[in-house]
Structures are given as C-alpha cells and as structure tokens.
Amino acid sequence: MMSRHNTPHGRKHKSNSRIHHRKNLNEPHLDLVSQKSFHRSHQSRHRNITVCDGCHRPYIDSFYYQCEECQDYELCYFCAHQNVTTGFHTIDHRMLLLSNKTMPIIDIHELEFGKELGHGAFGIAYKAYWPSRKLTVACKVITVPVDIFTHTREKSFFKEVAAYSQLVDPNILKIYGYSQRLLENGTREYVLVMEFMDKGSLNSLLYKTKEKLSLRKKLSLACDVASGMKKIHDYRMIHRDIRPDNILVKENYTAKIGDMGIARAMDSNQPLTVIGCIPYMPLEFYTGTYDQKLDIFTFGLTLNELFTEISHNNKNRRISITKQSPVFRHLIAECINDDPKRRPIANNIVIRLQRFRNALNKLIKRTKEYPALSEERKNQILIDLYKKTHW
Incomplete structure (x- = not known):
C-alpha cells in the first residue's frame, strides 16, 4: 500500500505520485518520474539542509524552486506546486527548478x-x-x-x-x-x-549610440547593477571586473552583470591573482590581496561614469575622477576610498539607491505636471532631490 503524507496545506499526497522535472511551472509536463525514483536516483547528491520560504520546513537543497523576481526566495517541491505565496512573492513570478546538476549541454x-x-x-x-x-x-x-x-x-x-x-x-x-x-x-x-541583451553593453549605450539617457533611467540602471553585485557577494564571490563593458542592457533598460569568467569564490584555497581591467582597479589589486571591496571600488567608478558619461583617469596606478557626478557624489567617494575597510558593502549601496528611487517616485506622483515636463526639467528635479537628501 502506498503511504500518504500531509502537505503544508492539508492535502493528501501519494509518495509514489509522478512529479515533473522542469525549469519553471509553466513548461510542458516533461521528464516524468516517480517521487521515489526521483529521490532514489539523486540521494547521493543530497548534502545541505535548507528551510523552505513557504512552509518553513527543512528540505534537501539538491532540487528546489527559486523565484527569479524575489531576492533569495526558495520553495520546496510541494509548496511550489501548491502555488504558495508569502511575503512579496506572487503566483505570477517565474520559478526555476535548480539542482546540483551541471549546466545543460546544448547541441x-x-x-x-x-x-x-x-x-x-x-x-x-x-x-x-x-x-x-x-x-x-x-x-x-x-x-x-x-x-x-x-x-x-x-x-x-x-x-x-x-x-x-x-x-x-x-x-x-x-x-x-x-x-x-x-x-x-x-x-x-x-x-x-x-x-541576448538588445541594447548591448553599458559602454556601447553611453558612447556608441546617439540615445540620450535620462537621469531617472540611469538611476534604474545603477539600482540593477548594485542588486546584481549584491547577489554575487551574497554567494561569497568576487566578480573582479565590474565596469561598463561587462554590464549588459535589455530593450526595457534592465541592466545585468555579465562576464563571470574571472569571478572567484572568496573561500577558495587558491591564491588571488592579478586579473581584471587595470584602468578600474584599486591599489590593493596590485598586491593580490583583496576581497569583495574591490567590486565596490569598480562599481563606484562605473556609477560616476554612468552619470557623467566621462571615464576617469588612471595614471601610475592612481585613479582620479575627471568629472564629478551631479548625483551620488558622497556614495561614489565612499566606494572609491583607498582604504577598502571604509568602503560600503553591496547591501548598503542597494538600500541607499533604492531609498532614493522610492523618494523620487513619490515626488513624481505628487508632481502632476511631470509627464509634460522637458527631459532637462525632469533631470533637474532628480538633482534637486539629491541635493536635499544626499543619499
């Protein structure tokens, strides 16, 4: 006789029911296997125990669903198929089935x-x-x-x-x-x-197209890059090459960090190597002794370049800002401080940028004539808000 187990929502689930190995819940029902054979074939992979964000029960993390929209939101198989929604997670968010398996090989x-x-x-x-x-x-x-x-x-x-x-x-x-x-x-x-990223690299968008980006759009790009950097750091990794060439932009102006070829784990036993784009590197880079604060430094230079559309100077390993950004000067100065310990962490940067964006959005909602304003006037509203808040 098949055994039965209560799901987090009280429904009975047969232990030998068939389950689906899919990238997301909307894909066709492919690769059908029984729950018993699924666990039996992969039990050797089970290593770490994690807690599901839906039912708050421990599950083996070899196979789990992760939301692409929410930060670090993971569901066990049962909660994912029950369409559990908690916190900011909603039913229309795309879910990915992840595992310890290697990346798919494509013909x-x-x-x-x-x-x-x-x-x-x-x-x-x-x-x-x-x-x-x-x-x-x-x-x-x-x-x-x-x-x-x-x-x-x-x-x-x-x-x-x-x-x-x-x-x-x-x-x-x-x-x-x-x-x-x-x-x-x-x-x-x-x-x-x-x-495929329709707009190409941030470098191309800034210097090789005739498109003029508004400060509000640049703010959105900055928030995206900071969020991606935080994710990398949350996984105890260092990107080591965050700069306009390695930031890709979609048609809807979503920015994504790419080129992970020289990223490395912080707890790797291998010695740190001198790899990266020299013009963006802080002094500690040349010693081979650095940590995630190296990414903070290169992000600060990228942030200044994003808002000024002018690159910095790098002479004899000393970096100087060519033109001051009209916004986030304090944050940029903190990021490119010569002392790594005095630079902020990625999470702090995300919070500060997001708070400013939220404040700007509230101001825009209160400004009824905003849609009809010129781009120059809209930019000035953002600059004036920064001068008042200094985020």
Missing part, C-alpha cells in the same frame, strides 16, 4: 549563428537564433588551440560556467547552457549560450 548544431557582437581576451560573442526554442541568444565562443595557453583558456571558460550555474538573479546575465566539440584541426571549441 551546437541547433543554433543558427549571426553577426559578431564583440570579442575579448578569451573569446568572441555572436548573436544567434535557437529555432527549437524560438529564442534569440548570444553565444560566447572560445577556441582553444593546443599550446601553452590551453589550460588557461579552458579554466576561464569552465569557471564562467560554474559561476553562472550558481547565480540566478534578474540582474545577472542568464545562461541557458554550453557546448563543446573537437574541431578538425585539433583545436577545441567551447560555446556558452547566453541571454
């Missing part, structure tokens, strides 16, 4: 490659179309010849895969999977299939 032949989007030290990015998913994606291609740099290139790629597999957040670039193959000439090719 490269399923993708139709298009134009080149850009290139960096370890690869070239292309725009591509994924017909079976009816999805436009970006593909980062790394070709690894067999030479003295083979290990370095491969290590960079798989570090990026590992970093993205741990981080799911609305402000961190989404990764769908990767592929790898051996080419005829003996070289190896690795492809990381990523979310």
Whole structure:
C-alpha cells in the first residue's frame, strides 16, 4: 500500500505520485518520474539542509524552486506546486527548478549563428537564433588551440560556467547552457549560450549610440547593477571586473552583470591573482590581496561614469575622477576610498539607491505636471532631490 503524507496545506499526497522535472511551472509536463525514483536516483547528491520560504520546513537543497523576481526566495517541491505565496512573492513570478546538476549541454548544431557582437581576451560573442526554442541568444565562443595557453583558456571558460550555474538573479546575465566539440584541426571549441541583451553593453549605450539617457533611467540602471553585485557577494564571490563593458542592457533598460569568467569564490584555497581591467582597479589589486571591496571600488567608478558619461583617469596606478557626478557624489567617494575597510558593502549601496528611487517616485506622483515636463526639467528635479537628501 502506498503511504500518504500531509502537505503544508492539508492535502493528501501519494509518495509514489509522478512529479515533473522542469525549469519553471509553466513548461510542458516533461521528464516524468516517480517521487521515489526521483529521490532514489539523486540521494547521493543530497548534502545541505535548507528551510523552505513557504512552509518553513527543512528540505534537501539538491532540487528546489527559486523565484527569479524575489531576492533569495526558495520553495520546496510541494509548496511550489501548491502555488504558495508569502511575503512579496506572487503566483505570477517565474520559478526555476535548480539542482546540483551541471549546466545543460546544448547541441551546437541547433543554433543558427549571426553577426559578431564583440570579442575579448578569451573569446568572441555572436548573436544567434535557437529555432527549437524560438529564442534569440548570444553565444560566447572560445577556441582553444593546443599550446601553452590551453589550460588557461579552458579554466576561464569552465569557471564562467560554474559561476553562472550558481547565480540566478534578474540582474545577472542568464545562461541557458554550453557546448563543446573537437574541431578538425585539433583545436577545441567551447560555446556558452547566453541571454541576448538588445541594447548591448553599458559602454556601447553611453558612447556608441546617439540615445540620450535620462537621469531617472540611469538611476534604474545603477539600482540593477548594485542588486546584481549584491547577489554575487551574497554567494561569497568576487566578480573582479565590474565596469561598463561587462554590464549588459535589455530593450526595457534592465541592466545585468555579465562576464563571470574571472569571478572567484572568496573561500577558495587558491591564491588571488592579478586579473581584471587595470584602468578600474584599486591599489590593493596590485598586491593580490583583496576581497569583495574591490567590486565596490569598480562599481563606484562605473556609477560616476554612468552619470557623467566621462571615464576617469588612471595614471601610475592612481585613479582620479575627471568629472564629478551631479548625483551620488558622497556614495561614489565612499566606494572609491583607498582604504577598502571604509568602503560600503553591496547591501548598503542597494538600500541607499533604492531609498532614493522610492523618494523620487513619490515626488513624481505628487508632481502632476511631470509627464509634460522637458527631459532637462525632469533631470533637474532628480538633482534637486539629491541635493536635499544626499543619499
């Protein structure tokens, strides 16, 4: 006889009922397995015990649902399928089924490659179309010849895969999977299939397009980047290269942090290395002894550049601001303090930026004529509010 268990909401659930292994609750019912076989086949993966945000009961975190909209909101299988809503979580939020399994391997032949989007030290990015998913994606291609740099290139790629597999957040670039193959000439090719960001990098948006961003839109971008950085730091990781080139922007002006190839775990036993974009690096970077406060420093420079559209100076490893931002001068100054201990933490930055945005939104609601105002006047309202509050 099958055993029965009470769910958090009092409904009876058969222990051998079939369950669905899906990315989100709206996907087709694929990969059907019984609950017993599901746990039996994956019991060796069960390592840590976590508490469900729905029923507040412990569950094994090898498989769980995580909300893409809420910060660190996780549900056990039962609560997710009961559509449990607590706190700020609502039923229309997208839920992802996560596990300790590696990132999906994608058949490269399923993708139709298009134009080149850009290139960096370890690869070239292309725009591509994924017909079976009816999805436009970006593909980062790394070709690894067999030479003295083979290990370095491969290590960079798989570090990026590992970093993205741990981080799911609305402000961190989404990764769908990767592929790898051996080419005829003996070289190896690795492809990381990523979310396509219509507006490109923040650097391109600031300097290579004719579009003029309002201060309010820039504030929204700043909040997004700070939120993504906080998520990285919450996972005890350091990005090590937060700058306009590595911030991607969607059509709706949502900003996401990308290029996790040089991110590293804080508790790694490996020594810290001198990796990153030199013009944005603080003094401690050159010693190889640094922590998450390095990201705070590069974020501060990025924040100033976002609001001024002018880069800073870097001469003899000393950084100086070329033009003062009209807003958040105090926050920027704190972020780029030479003493890492005096820089704020990511959570503090998120709170301060969000408080200012909330205050601005309230002011806008009280200003009935706001929609009809010129962009210059709207910008001035934001600047005046900053002068009064100094957030």
